[in-house]
Amino acid sequence: MDRAMWKAVVFAGVVGLSLTAGAQPVDEQVSAGLEFLDPEFRGLSATYQDNNRWIWQAPVDPVxxxxxxxxxxxxxxQATSLLESFQGPEWVRGSDRILYTKTVDSVPNLWIKRPGMSPAQITAPPAARYLLTGILTSRGTVKVVYRRKETLAGGGLSQGVYWLDTATPSVEHLLPGADLGVAPVSWIPGTEDLVYTQQHDMDPGPREQWVSQLVRLSTATGAITVLTSDLDAKEDSFAFQAPEAQQALRYATVVNGGTLRIYGESAAAWVDLQPPSQLGFMYSPEVFQARDSQGTVRTYFVVVMRASTNPGDVGEVWVLGLNGSALRVDGGTASQPRQPADPEVIAGSSEIFVYYNNSANLALWRSRTGLAVP
Structure with a gap:
């Protein structure tokens, strides 16, 4: 596994980024096990699932x-168990609506909760559908991405990643070649397009060489644009707007299992980020913004590093700066290691917090990063 930082540096404005001066992470357990499962944040509000399959919304103390x-x-x-869905409730991007997977008559399907209204079912059996993500459209409807699974009449299994618009929920659109993993698809900021990885044959001759590449799919037209061409394996892709590059769009993905790669203005220009950890497997990257020691808004990422591909293995939670600086924010030690999962970032009134579920009982922990809000 290539552990080199800065494999190529052709990215506007990354030099000089540093963590906030005096940043001192503080890691604290804030709940008993199985109380807050897979929390998601929107502003100072959280939505989460508990072990009794209830879905909740609660405010967050800003301090x-x-x-x-x-x-x-x-x-x-009746929320679908996370052992089956792999995904708790999600805020609709750009709105205060909540999407979730709910099991009725033994079949999981998509539901939505709008403020001041009763929960509404979006999809129905016989197919099972598991939520991935959703976005508010310019027309006020919601586009939802999900995993779909259906047993066919002949006994075969049909499965894939799809999206639909709540204006016409019976019309389902396949995302060609999308991986069936936990987080295979992300929305591109400022658009209703999706970014994900798709296998491509990179050998023009008779000898095949299939490599995962980032692609951009337009939900308006169905057109697919291939974004990358290098030969590294890719997963967990997403897009963000970089303040270091005048809010220009940038794409990110985990390559070769353990490195976060940020692509610049062209597919041939990238930055590789990796924390100084002995653990070689990277999971659950999330992007956010914070202020550096000079008060400048910069791009950061929170990631989980694990010792293996086993989700129950020991791990660490790291915050990476776009120039390669790194801050470990969990309090795990050799004698008391963490088993972190799915970190989430929230901005308080003055400080950035990182939440994650920890250990086999999935207790919720909160890290006070010491990083200043934008």
Missing amino acids: TGVILSSQRQLIDG
Whole structure:
């Protein structure tokens, strides 16, 4: 595995980025096991699932970053177990609506909760559908991406990644070649397009060489644009707007299992980021912005590093700066290691917090990063 930082540096404005001066992460357990599963944040509000398959919404204290469960509101019940869905409730990007997977009559399907309204079912059996992500459209409808699984009459299994518009939920669109993993697809900021990885034959001759490449799919036209051409394996792709490059769009992906790669203005220009960790497997990258020691807004990423591909193995939570700086924010030690999963970032009134579920009982932990909000 290539552990070299800065395999190529052709990216506008990354030099000089540093973590906020005096940043001191503080790692604290904030709940018992199985109380807050896979929390997601929108502003100072959280939505999450508990072990009884209830879905909740609760405010977040802006100073401490604590989820105020005493003020929580029930969204719905019968949520599909995370062991099956791999995904808790999600905020619709750009809105205060909540999407989730709910099991009715033994079949998981897509549901939505709109403020002030009762939960509404989007899709129905016989196919099973598992939520991935959703976005508010310019027309006020919601486009939803999900995994679809259906047993055919002949006994075969049909499965893939699809998207639909809630205006016409019976019309389902396949994402050609999309991986069936936990986080295979992401929305591109400022658009209703998707980025994901797709296998391509990179050998023009008779000898095949299939490599995963980033592609961009337009949900308006169905057109697919191939974004990359290098020969490294890719997964967990996403896009973001970089303040270091005047908010220009950048694409990111985990390559070869353990390195976060950021592509610049062309597919031939990239930066590779990796923390100084002995653990070689990277998972669950999330992008956010914070201020550096000079008060300049910069791009950061939170990632989980693990010792193996086993999701229950020991791990670490790291914050990476776009220039390669790194800050470990979990408090694990050799004698008391962490088993982190799915870190999420929230901006308080002055500080960036990182949440993650930890250990086999999935207790919720909160890291005070010491990083200043944008």
